[in-house]
Amino acid sequence: MTQENAPAALTAADAQDKHRPTTSPTSATRQLCHNRQRVASVANGASRSKRHVSQNWETSAAIVASSGSALPPVPPAPARWTVASDRAPHRGRAGTALDFPGQTRNNQSRSRRPAVGPVATGEPAEPEENDAMRRMKTAAILSQAPIGEDVEVRGWVRTRRDSKQGFAFVEFNDGSTLANLQILVETSLPGYADWIHHLTTGASIGVCGVVQASPAKGQSVELLASALTLYGTAPAEKYPLQKKQHSFEFLREIAHLRPRTNTFGAIARVRNALSAAIHNFFQSRGFLYVHTPIITTSDCEGAGQMFRVTTLDLARLAQLKGEIDWGEDFFAKPASLTVSGQLEAETFACALGECYTFGPTFRAENSNTTRHLAEFWMVEPEMPFYDLADNMDLAETFIRTILRDVLERCPADMEFFNQRIDKTVLETLRNITDNEFVRLSYTEAVGLLENSGRKFEYPVRWGLDLQSEHERYLTEEQFRRPVILYDYPRAIKPFYMRCNDDGKTVRAMDVLVPRVGEIIGGSQREERLDVLVARMTECGLNPDDYWWYVDLRRYGTVPHAGFGLGLERTLLLLTGMINIRDVIAYPRTPKHAEF
RNA sequence: UCCCCGAUAGCUCAAUGGUAGAGCGAGCGGCUGUUAACCGCUAGGUUCUAGGUUCGAGUCCUAGUCGGGGAGCCA
Numbered sequence: 001m002t003q004e005n006a007p008a009a010l011t012a013a014d015a016q017d018k019h020r021p022t023t024s025p026t027s028a029t030r031q032l033c034h035n036r037q038r039v040a041s042v043a044n045g046a047s048r049s050k051r052h053v054s055q056n057w058e059t060s061a062a063i064v065a066s067s068g069s070a071l072p073p074v075p076p077a078p079a080r081w082t083v084a085s086d087r088a089p090h091r092g093r094a095g096t097a098l099d100f101p102g103q104t105r106n107n108q109s110r111s112r113r114p115a116v117g118p119v120a121t122g123e124p125a126e127p128e129e130n131d132a133m134r135r136m137k138t139a140a141i142l143s144q145a146p147i148g149e150d151v152e153v154r155g156w157v158r159t160r161r162d163s164k165q166g167f168a169f170v171e172f173n174d175g176s177t178l179a180n181l182q183i184l185v186e187t188s189l190p191g192y193a194d195w196i197h198h199l200t201t202g203a204s205i206g207v208c209g210v211v212q213a214s215p216a217k218g219q220s221v222e223l224l225a226s227a228l229t230l231y232g233t234a235p236a237e238k239y240p241l242q243k244k245q246h247s248f249e250f251l252r253e254i255a256h257l258r259p260r261t262n263t264f265g266a267i268a269r270v271r272n273a274l275s276a277a278i279h280n281f282f283q284s285r286g287f288l289y290v291h292t293p294i295i296t297t298s299d300c301e302g303a304g305q306m307f308r309v310t311t312l313d314l315a316r317l318a319q320l321k322g323e324i325d326w327g328e329d330f331f332a333k334p335a336s337l338t339v340s341g342q343l344e345a346e347t348f349a350c351a352l353g354e355c356y357t358f359g360p361t362f363r364a365e366n367s368n369t370t371r372h373l374a375e376f377w378m379v380e381p382e383m384p385f386y387d388l389a390d391n392m393d394l395a396e397t398f399i400r401t402i403l404r405d406v407l408e409r410c411p412a413d414m415e416f417f418n419q420r421i422d423k424t425v426l427e428t429l430r431n432i433t434d435n436e437f438v439r440l441s442y443t444e445a446v447g448l449l450e451n452s453g454r455k456f457e458y459p460v461r462w463g464l465d466l467q468s469e470h471e472r473y474l475t476e477e478q479f480r481r482p483v484i485l486y487d488y489p490r491a492i493k494p495f496y497m498r499c500n501d502d503g504k505t506v507r508a509m510d511v512l513v514p515r516v517g518e519i520i521g522g523s524q525r526e527e528r529l530d531v532l533v534a535r536m537t538e539c540g541l542n543p544d545d546y547w548w549y550v551d552l553r554r555y556g557t558v559p560h561a562g563f564g565l566g567l568e569r570t571l572l573l574l575t576g577m578i579n580i581r582d583v584i585a586y587p588r589t590p591k592h593a594e595f
Numbered sequence: 596u597c598c599c600c601g602a603u604a605g606c607u608c609a610a611u612g613g614u615a616g617a618g619c620g621a622g623c624g625g626c627u628g629u630u631a632a633c634c635g636c637u638a639g640g641u642u643c644u645a646g647g648u649u650c651g652a653g654u655c656c657u658a659g660u661c662g663g664g665g666a667g668c669c670a
Contacts, residue, residue, distance in 0.1 A: 161629050169629050182630070216628045237605085242620045244631075246606065249662065305668090340670095365668050366596055378670060457666090468666075521670060566670030579663095591661095 133208055137176035145221045146211050153181060153223065154206040156260060157234075159243045160199050170199055172207065172223075175259075178266055178412045182214065182222040183207055195230060201243055202234025202260065248582050255586055255595050263421070266413035267583055270406060271571055277405035278358060278379055278567075281398055287381060288355040290348045292341030297333055298546060305364035306336035307374075337362035342380050342562060343496075343549050346525060349382035349560055350552050356381040366590050370579040371517065373568060375588040382562035388498075388507040388524040391561035392484050395511055395520050396437045398565070399482070404433045406574055414574075422576025428514060429574065437482040438474075442466075442505065445474065445485055452478070465492045468517060475514045482513045495539040497523040498559075499531055509563070516572045522563020529553035 133150040141151065155174030162168045170183040185196065199205065206229040214222040240254050241261065251258040258264040282289065295309050311330040326333050341357035348355045361378040381394065407414055407429060418426040440448070449460040449470055458467040466485070474483050486509040490499060497506035511520035526532045532553055536543045543550055571583035581587035586595040 159630085161627090161632070163627060163629060164625090165628070167628085171630070180630090184628090214628085216630080218628095218630050236621060240605075242606065244606070244619055250606065252662095361670080363669075367668060368596085369666080369668090370664085372669070376670065518670065564670060569670055 138172070138174050138179065138181040139177035141181060141211060141221065141223070142177065142179055142219075145213075147213055147221065149211050150208065150226075151211055151223070152206065152208045153183075154231075155204070157199050157201060157203045157205060159201055160196075162196070168196055168199075170205075170207075170225075172205070173260075173265075175265055175268075178262060178269075178416055179219075182219050183209070184222055184224045185228065186225070189225065189228065198230055198233045200234055200236045200239070202239045202241060204231040204234075205229060206231065248579060252581060252587075259585075262416065264582075266410075266416050267571070267575055267577070268585075269413050270410050270417075270574055271567075271583065273406045273409045274402060274567070274570060274574065275358075277402040277409070278565075280405065281401050282354075282356045282381065286354060288348065288352050290341075290345055290355045290357050291359070292338070292344040292357045294338055294360065295331075295335055296338045296344075297331060297335050298343060298549075305366075306339055307362050307364045309335045309337060339363055340378070340380065340564065342382065342564065343546075345380055345382040345562065346549070346560065347552060349384045349562070350556070350558060354381065354383045368590060370581075371569065371572070373580055373584065373587055373589060376580075376584070377567035379565040379567060380562060382560065384558045384560040386524070386561040387559060388486060388509060388561060391522055391524060391563060392439065392486065392509055395509070395522060395563050395565075396482075396484065399511065399513075399520070399570075400433045402570070403429055403574065407433070417575045417577075425574075425576035428576075431481055432513070432573075435481050437484050437511070438479045439484045439486065440474075441487045442485055442489065443487065445470075445483075448478065449473065463489050463491065471512045471517050472514075475512050475517075480514065482511060485510050485512065490535075493523070495532070495535045495541060496525050498526045499535065507561075511563075513573055516569050519569045519573065520563050520565050522561065524559065524561040527553060527557045527559050529557065 133152050136146075136151040136153060138153060138155070141153070153172065153174060155172055158171040158173050158180050160168055160170050166188070167184050167186045170185055171180040172183050173180045185192075185199070187193075187196075207223060207225050208227040209223045209225040211221055212224050214220060241257055246261070248263075251261065251264070259268055279289070309330075312324070312328065317324060329335070339361060341359065341361075345355060345357050357378075357380045359377065360375055362375055363372075364374060365372070367374075381398075383390070383394065386394070407426075414426060414429075418424075443462065445466065446460055446462050449456070449466075452473065454473060456467070456469055456473075458469065460466075460470060471483075474485075475481070486507070487500060487505045488508040488510075489504060490497070490506040493506050493508045497508050499506055507524035509520075509522050510518050511522075513519050526535060529550065532550065533543045536546065536550075568580045568583050571577070572580060575583060577583050581589060
């Protein structure tokens, strides 16, 4: 925004008049107009209602285009109806199919790229003389409020409210922020009556116009449209998303459309911010980002179902009798999708220092809960010369830092979650970022639970793993904040965890948080060769199968530690969402891999 | 995988074994610098599937499918 364009003293009414486009029929018909109707019809197929759309668009395009071509060239006017048809005359540079009035040089090439369909002419148009329009996202418009500036936005209609006062209000969203941009569409735009009813929930549009102060409550600025392009319609009688709240169960069935809702847009932005915060945390501390393999022939936990990866013909194998010859398979031995990158990450940590992995992980367990996915994302840092205390320190700092970063970066989305999803989520998160975690040994926790006077459904006894109800009691009732439990019985933990001198426990640690439960699992690793080999045998594993992992203890072994953080569980904590299937784009769970 | 609950209009849900209903959404009209708008009218149903009981089943019984909650496995 510039001082010349928008004097601070200008009233809302003044601004509106000053920037109101020329709307007389004469000037309107002078606009060179292009029809994007083919874009719409390509995207929509050929149902009855869609044909209806096409007819209207062709009609309005034909009228305006013929008028425009019959008149002598005029300077670009503020109001122009941009539609493009492959049948419409393309005259001069303004006739280029995707020409928008007033594009800046900076984003010219990008703006002229067709979104869909065959309408591009390949003839890039030169920017016009008084080209002042620039492409902007809603987030920038709302935060910068560039009053008086000509801008262009592209996105989707959320709702429309018609007024008989000569305009309609279009709620517009381009995903850049939770808030919608209110667009004022005046009935004086060419062909208004023919196309306004196509601006329904879900329709994709581009709008050029001037940013102006809004005279009504609800928004500080709005966009007064001077030109509008319809990319694709979304017939209201068919489009599944309505101008109302939908249940998460229903939205899960249309997961390809749910990013268009407030909740799932906010989740996507928070997930993005969380991922960035995770990388920032490690990168700023000198951790190395390591890409560990997705396909593996080792079983990290020595337990748990894995997804088999094979190129063998399963249909043929099913008819054959006898043993499967794995030598015939792609890797010449059984291979699976990884359940953890930890073992591979250890090899890098024991060479290059602190490192971390961040990628998808797969578990073929038949889990049907709100906290389990068959495919999920996990962050696994691994640090040489760290003991369990160092590990717990890092995990605590890590969680508090990434939560704080997301709170800072996504205030609007987080406020939305607090208002509409879980009214306690902000309080819970601040409680986590502002307070130290409780640290409790497993033995202490068992004693505490035994003496709580509380009746649990499952027994509490040293040597048994803690149940969900026990963990929830600790985090939600006893301490009301995250709890790190450590030094678990060795019998209930995997082979790679370092054995304590008591002979009964291992240097494991779980970070438990209210409502979600275990969000981090980690340990100090067993770095002593003889102890590790003995433990593998004890767990029923053949050390020869892990020869490369055991080699780390043969050559220059070091004490080291690490942990794994479930990304989706962190998102549950962050957003207040209940079901883990709603914080990942396309959840994979037993019997479900649609999309 | 186990336990419990559910499936009725596009969505969310009502409906003693006896003619299928509402709100929201949609269409049409009215009103309005509107904003979860408001007011009126209209359309919209193989009551998840397959059997069974009954004069009669959305309702009762059996099996299956799908969804939700809890548990286990774990991140």
